[in-house]
Amino acid sequence: MKRFLAFLLAAASAFAAHAQAPQPPEIAAKGYLLLDMTANKVLAEREADQPNDPASLTKLMTAYLVFNALKEKRLTLDQTLNVSKRAWDERKEDASLMFIDTTMTPKVDELLRGMIVQSGNDASVALAEGVGGTVEQFVAMMNKQAQAWGLKNTSFRNVTGMTEPGHKSSARDMATIAANLIRDFPDYYPYYSVREYTYNKIKQGNRNLLLGRDPSVDGMKTGYTKDAGYCLIASAQREFPNGKRRLLSVVMGTASKEARATESQKLLNWGYSAFDAVRLFDKDAAIAKAQVWKGTSAEAKLGAAQAVYVAVPRGEGANLKTQVERTDPLIAPLAKGQKVGVLKVTTASGVAVAEVPLVVQEQVPLAGIFGRAWDAIRLWIK
Incomplete structure (x- = not known):
């Protein structure tokens, strides 16, 4: 029964994705x-x-x-x-x-x-x-x-x-x-x-x-x-x-x-x-912030290298969802432009629209020896 329900859910999801895709x-x-x-x-x-x-x-x-x-x-x-x-x-x-x-x-x-x-x-x-x-x-x-x-x-x-x-x-x-x-x-x-x-x-x-x-x-x-x-x-x-x-x-x-x-x-x-082409974020806009370990800064701003546009069926733009997936833990040094994750964009029904690389917007150098040692202890405890 569980397998049958899973099959029905998968079929319904596939049908919904197909139904909302405009036919050329x-x-x-x-x-x-x-x-x-x-x-x-x-x-x-x-x-x-x-x-x-x-x-x-x-x-x-x-x-x-x-x-x-x-x-x-x-x-x-x-x-x-x-x-x-x-x-x-x-x-x-x-x-x-x-x-x-x-x-x-x-x-x-x-x-x-x-x-x-x-x-x-x-x-x-x-x-x-x-x-x-x-x-x-x-x-x-x-x-x-x-x-x-x-x-x-x-x-x-x-x-x-x-x-x-x-x-x-x-x-x-x-x-x-x-x-x-x-x-x-x-x-x-x-x-x-x-x-x-x-x-x-x-x-x-x-x-x-x-x-x-x-x-x-x-x-x-x-x-x-x-x-x-x-x-x-x-x-x-x-x-x-x-x-x-x-x-x-x-x-x-x-x-x-x-x-x-x-x-x-x-x-x-x-x-x-x-x-529709939907502009989600402008160039250089901070999309997310992430904790940084062993760096001179405790966090890093993450963004996209260019303005983020996605193409969606007409009228679907208001229903988009975004999710950030990134490397964890982020350990310094981090270079400006370094890829550390992706921004996933989906429709309300879960259909994938785009995956945009997330990069570090400002470099984060290594902290001093005491800062690195303190963060090493915190990571070990964590």
Whole structure:
């Protein structure tokens, strides 16, 4: 009887959790994922870990490494780069092009616009050679970065996204690349909102149709090959009473340019309407206090490294519960930023919403020899 009651309680809990989870719309794609970047939570997904041909979504990783080279001052936006025969040869593949040739010395800024706005394969090769020396070395850098992020379904063979054996990624991995690019390089992200670009008297429009349809969409990247189908990563930021909220949608393998825009828009609109982003704590706010042993201070303030947002089904924000779980006892020295616990956030019915690392907000050095000895005795008694 007890086992039967336990089964009923577990089933009721699972049903309640399922009942309160908003159901995403039908999305016509091989795979998709919708990420709430503000709350760092996946709101919906299907076949998100299935490796696929990523087409020109590949260029997000190409851009990430170029942006990193700019940040580290190994490259400048005004710097000119030579156009190699290899970059020129990209036009043999009937691919998207910026239309540069070996007589030109375009600036890095121009090449970035050519790669991002016009999706130029020739611009991608020129930038890769400018940063890595060779395309092969740059591809090795791409795979090294993918490994550093723990991307399990991604393997790069080129910098353009042209179909090649072993060149693959997934919706989840692509979302990770895109989210890191937005977070790490906010000064360069505006390249992705540029609607059109003219180089060498050839004007080309951005293939991201949502830039002209949804004013909250400010990037990111399209992709297409015969094997990949039509792909789109779209990022939108909308204003809400408690602040700005950014969603990132990834659709892979849709049937047309129109379909990838339509399916992405459906995901974004659903994410904004079905979920609330609730700000629980501001950055640097003290979430909890904990007793410290053998330190110059008897307690430590614990908080989160960033403002704490959680994504919950619409209307559930008022019913959230929080619980602090931390290491005990806390023994000095404690460094600022040291993780010592987690803040668990659940709904009223006990469904897990988020786990946020708790860190020490101010360092606590070791106490003197007598203070340490006294606390050692107290701990022994305790």
